[in-house]
Amino acid sequence: MKRYQALADDIARSIRQGLLRPGQRLPSVRQASAARKLSPATVFQAYYLLESQGLVRPRARSGYYVSEHVHALLPEPDAASAPDGESRAVDISALVFEVLESAMARDIVPLGSAFMSPSLFPLAKLGRAMAHEAVHLDPRSTVDDLTPGNAELRRHIALRYRIGEVELGINDLVVTNGAIEALNLCIAATTRPGDAVLVESPCFYVALQTLERHGLHAVEVPTHPREGVELGALDAAIRRHAPKACWLMTSFQNPLGASMPEAKKRELVELLARHELPLIEDDVYGELHFGARRPLPAKAFDTRGLVLHCSSFSKTLAPGYRIGWAAPGRYAQRVARLKLTNTLATCVPAQLAIARYLQRGGYERHLRGLRQTLRLQQAAYLEAVARYFPSGTRVTRPDGGYFLWIELPPDRDALALQRQAAQRGISIAPGPIFSAHRGHGHCLRLNYGHALDARVDAALKVLGELSAARSAPA
Amino acid sequence: MKRYQALADDIARSIRQGLLRPGQRLPSVRQASAARKLSPATVFQAYYLLESQGLVRPRARSGYYVSEHVHALLPEPDAASAPDGESRAVDISALVFEVLESAMARDIVPLGSAFMSPSLFPLAKLGRAMAHEAVHLDPRSTVDDLTPGNAELRRHIALRYRIGEVELGINDLVVTNGAIEALNLCIAATTRPGDAVLVESPCFYVALQTLERHGLHAVEVPTHPREGVELGALDAAIRRHAPKACWLMTSFQNPLGASMPEAKKRELVELLARHELPLIEDDVYGELHFGARRPLPAKAFDTRGLVLHCSSFSKTLAPGYRIGWAAPGRYAQRVARLKLTNTLATCVPAQLAIARYLQRGGYERHLRGLRQTLRLQQAAYLEAVARYFPSGTRVTRPDGGYFLWIELPPDRDALALQRQAAQRGISIAPGPIFSAHRGHGHCLRLNYGHALDARVDAALKVLGELSAARSAPA
Incomplete structure (x- = not known):
């Protein structure tokens, strides 16, 4: 983010949180420039940006004021949920x-x-990548690139994790028809009908539907709207219900938007490891971070192969292409085999198109x-x-x-x-x-x-x- | 098939079945022309074709002879299998x-x-269709063409059935990630863990793997290598085991190659209807017929919505595209919903590419x-x-x-x-x-x-x- 954007952001946050009230005057450009150690031009740019967003307005010879129609934001929910624990x-x-x-x-x-x-997706550029791959398709790839998936695509996915300091190799990855298939396979790999699975409260309805479909029981665990599932409650639920898996969305959870801080993710992984309990980590929103860097997934702290990490390109690049993946740790072979009997493979030209798009740069x-x-x-x-x-x-x-x-x-x-x-x-x-x-x-x-x-x-x-x-x- | 091909075929069959022996002389062109009511030119063309296949050789001024190295074919298996019925x-x-x-x-x-x-697949032509669709993708299609699938593709699939005298509407079809997903969904829609399912003996191993994965029991039914499953034995197995579904490949069965005659398919559908038993019909090889027309599937005789018919383009057009479908009869809504929770959708550009390929002609x-x-x-x-x-x-x-x-x-x-x-x-x-x-x-x-x-x-x-x-x- 550029400096002027960061400043504008900061002021916008103060306005929306009610620290700066409607009608209140902003610091003068000179004051702000001195206080923030920024050039006057940068401050001007920030104020122009805020004006274009309708948050502030200039008054002749008097400076900038918070717009009258700006409302203070509503408060955030601040208590963890309290499901009944059954x-x-x-x-x-x-x-x-x-x-x-x-x-x-x-x-x-x-x-x-x-x-x-x-x-919001770069469909034209992706389309050109797919056009190229479709026309130049090596006939052998229609067999070679079936499960576990195209090697070049898996290499690019592994590389992105490596840049984010998560160690994953090409052979740790199974390409799937979107994250939903990955999650289904991970549930099938870790449970049998009648088993209990721990989930957040509230949690994404597809997780519940998947449990229903597999004949599993759900145990909802208290979840904080900013920091995710409560570890003490999670530990208690494990002791009470002897679940066979834990299914969490650790970053930007759907529907709460909660993200577990990284230290909490590490603690989570250690806690589950003590119970030998697999974690199915749904991380489809991790790339959509507003902070400076992608939050580490729980997978980053997994030394025992107990985290079955799932993600996809559906939220960042190409929802209709249906390209997701699992990094299932010690369950990798089981997941790959389940994939073969569930859908055999993932659309080859779509895999090649995304691999080419990633190869040519511009994703970041x-x-x-x-x-x-x-x-x-x-x-x-x-x-x-x-x-x-x-x-x-x-x-x-x-x-x-x-x-x-x-x-x-x-x-x-x-x-x-x-x-x-x-x-x-x-x-x-x-x-x-x-x-x-x-x-x-x-x-x-x-x-x-x-x-x-x-x-x-x-x-x-x-x-x-x-x-x-x-x-x-x- | 052209006339000369039909004649060559007929003679080739006689050679391979041992009716014409190595070294034996073929009828002269004049004799064959008179006997078959074909022009001498047609007979010549047929003999040339047989020569190019190495089945016959000319001898100067003496006509055509069956090649010495041609072996009579081995006999066909002629007895139905005899599984133990458990x-x-x-x-x-x-x-x-x-x-x-x-x-x-x-x-x-x-x-x-x-x-x-x-x-053997028209990958270049398909690739051009996909290139066109990928570059001209309507962003809304990435949402609109999710399950049950692109309407234009479903229209073309329905049309092909209509031409083959099978009545299927667009809304009877759910597009899937290949036939394997379709079959999985149909099994999930009709059974619960522990139920028994009737299959052929031998039957395609993916069927067995699917039953294993869903915690189902298999009952293998005696199957004739030319005419498929024995209906008397099927009836007995239904009475004995009260299965919840019957899973058969009714045409060119994998691995036997058996095809139930159409009258037998009709009888099968009637028999199952008397027991209110759903038939999961795997028909992925139906288009690969050597006879003059595509054998009718059992679905053609289904008046009760009890046949869950599955097929795909993977054996005829594009294995790597992963486009299959189910026509699940009365289970259509259940299958569509299971599809949503299994993989959400099928690759949109691949659906559009095949729809365009079918639209532009040349498939037949x-x-x-x-x-x-x-x-x-x-x-x-x-x-x-x-x-x-x-x-x-x-x-x-x-x-x-x-x-x-x-x-x-x-x-x-x-x-x-x-x-x-x-x-x-x-x-x-x-x-x-x-x-x-x-x-x-x-x-x-x-x-x-x-x-x-x-x-x-x-x-x-x-x-x-x-x-x-x-x-x-x-």
Whole structure:
């Protein structure tokens, strides 16, 4: 990030957190320049940027002031969830599909979607890479590049981990049809029907659906909205339920946006190792960090091969290409064999296209732009939520990804809100689909991966209005 | 097929079945022309073709004679298999992988492979279709074309069924990552762990691996090497074991090459309907027919939505693209939802590429060429097997697909043969991997989907020699 952007960011944060109030004067350029040890030009650039974002306005001969219409952000949720701690068979998939299918109309405002805007992906450049590979396809690759996957692609994936100081070799990786297949295979490799699996509370509904499909029991563990699952509670749940696996999203968790600090990830890995318990780590959002560097995954601390790490290019590069992977540690052969009997292989031209794209460079630059876009969109959404949602609402401010988790006042009903919103052409993801016991009934997940245009702004206003009224069952 | 080809074929069959013996004179062109009501030019063309295939040679001023080195074909197996009729948990996958992994070296002669030569696919033309679609990708398609799949692709698939007189609509189809995913989803949609499933004996090892993976029991049903599963035995097995599904490959079954006659397929569907038993129909080889038209699948007779029909483009067009489908009848919603939680979706550019290829025409012409190539390769392999394998060997002559099933004399051990052959750089698929009770110990499957060049000929000779000796355990 450039210096002026960092300064603008810093001021924007102060405004949104209410440290700088609407109408308050910013320090003069000279003051700021001296205090921050920046050139006056840099300060000017920062103020221009804030002005273009509508956060500040100049007054003639008097300097810059915080805009009157800027609202202080709503507070963040600050307590860990408190699930009941029981182990239960999962029966949530029908509800999840009901909610998702109600949101499938093309013209719906996709605030409940799990996808960010497809316009954020470098599809043209990727398309050219695929065109090249498709036309020059070596016929033998249609057999050679089946499971565990194209060697060149695996080399590039391993290299990216190596740059991030995670030691992974080509042969540690199995290419899959997106992260969802990777996660399915890792669950199949570590459990049998009837086993218990520990998950976050709330957790991504696909994890719950996967447990349901495999006949597994879910144990939800208290989870903090900023720092992820609580290790003490996790330890207690292990002792009580003797689970066979633990399935966590350790960075920018869907739906909370929580990220475990690295020291906590290390502690997690050590704790699970003491119990010989495999960790299935879903890390699909790790690259979408707003901080200076990619948070280390738990896999970085795995010395025992007990972490089955899964990720994909679907959130950063090419959702429709369906290229994911697993780094399953000591379960690598088992996962590769399960992959062969699940789908045999992953689309070869798509593997080659992504390998070529990575080879030719530009991924890092694309990611920088994407992260910046998402960061700005998060700020805009947070502002709109603060403007439209009722007092008593809390909302997360994650350091990456593209989801906000909103806690409405406790007497509101997110499932009723979801049905009312659907009738108004707006989708949301209601809290109960993220819980085996259908908890989080007054919460919802909002996707900020689409530009906040007038249509989205109007939709957020409608949601705010619907949330202001105590819900009658719809 | 042209007239001269049909005539050449007919004569080739007579030679290979021993009706015309080595050294015997063919009818003169004038005789054949009169008898067959064909022009002399057509007869000449047929004789030239037979000469080019090495089956006949001209002698100056004396006409055409059957080549001296042509061997009569070995007899076909003619008895249905006789499995023990028990229901058993499947434990075959480790053996299958052991055998398959021993055959993965790139330079091995791939007689045990499940793939035909990649040079038989129109990869350049497909690649151009994919290049076009990749470069012109509508960003929205990366979301819109997720499960159940691209509508245009489904329309083309439905259309091909319609031409073959099978009534399927766009909404009956779910696009999958190859037929293997389709079959997995159909098994998951119809069974629970511990249930029994009826399969052929022998049956494709991936079916057995899938049952093993899902914790299901297999009941092998007696199967005739030409006409498929025996319906009386199937009925008895249903009454005895109360299975929850029946999994059959109704046309050009892998490994036998058996095809149920259409009347038998109809009877099968009626029989299963009386028991309300779903049929999972694996029809991936149906398009590779040598007869005049594609055999109807059992799905054509399904009036109750009980047939879950699965197929793919992997055997006809593009193995590495991983595009298959299910037409799951009354289980369509269940299969689509399972697909969402298994892999979410199928590679979008690959779907679009195949849709465009089908749209632009040429698939039917490609298939005609492919069928003709496989038919000729089968003839060449049958001849070589007859030349090299010991007396007492029987071998199938399927009307489609690209596998031969070889029954060696009963005291031979195909697993030992497989290990000996692997040491000589040759793969085969030994009988026991096609059976939950590791039966068919003296049988093997040979792939004739690769041109019979000098290297393959030498490999067949080695196999014949190894088969001639009673096997010592390797």
